[in-house]
Amino acid sequence: MLIDRIRDLVREHYVFPDIAATIADSLDGFVVDETDEPAAAAALTAALQAVNGDGHLRVRYYAEPIEPDPDPGDFIAGLVREHGPGVTEVRRLPGNAGLLVVGPVIPTGEYAGPAISAALTLLKGASPLIIDLRGCLGGVPETVSMIVSHLTGDEPVHVQDLVRRDGGITQYWTVTYVSPKVDPGIPVYVLTSARTFSGGEELAYDLQALGRATVVGEQTGxxxxxxxxxxxxxxxxxxxxxxxxxxxxTGTDWEGVGVTPDIPCAASDAIEVALRDAAAADTVGD
Incomplete structure (x- = not known):
């Protein structure tokens, strides 16, 4: 049965074994109409997330048949064809501020790396630099660290770890070879919304934790x-x-609570608020 299969997979793979057992047990007696798969996916997602609100734990319905064992490279290439290489917009705003809109997904470095480098080259000398993550819904950790590398110094910086259920750890560090580097004297603002999620949140969280950016907008997902x-x-x-x-x-993450903005405001007002804060800081500096 569908429910039994889900319970077994959650018990075996969910990151926290004790919570995995609780989630699996919560499905005891749960019934869905397996002939209506879109409705079943929605009901099962709600049930799975009811225990601890993990937004990454879900059942998803696909109208087209799922390709068994898809090649990860083909999957990423498909995302890029559909959504672009991780840079949606690049422009200079009045007063020489630079706007870099990242998302809706941050793909692997082979795609995002050239796009980010080109965008920052076009924005060279702009101040402040505004990174808009309000529509960024996810991304690849290696690429997030690569983006952070453009905004940090010449020495490698330990950004974050991924700790697996079995205790294995993958570390992520900035790299020294990226170009261009953003001048450390240029203020950086990161814009967020309630929709900002996963890899988009990581980029905001990492830059905030490193003291390299001021986060403006809404609490993230x-x-x-x-x-x-x-x-x-x-x-x-x-x-x-x-x-x-x-x-x-920080030694922790944003799971369940989101990234807390340094300057809270409605997402729709975030650019204006960031520009106003930058102008005020520049006036104080004078």
């Missing part, structure tokens, strides 16, 4: 756990978080 995907039917897929993020500065 609160999804810090990377996931693995398991096919349930040709059209249903279970997403199970299998690791947790640990920021190298």
């Amino acid at each position: 609160g999804g810090a756990h990377p996931r693995e995907d398991f096919e349930l039917t040709p059209h249903l897929q279970l997403h199970v978080p299998t690791a947790r993020s640990v920021n190298a500065v």
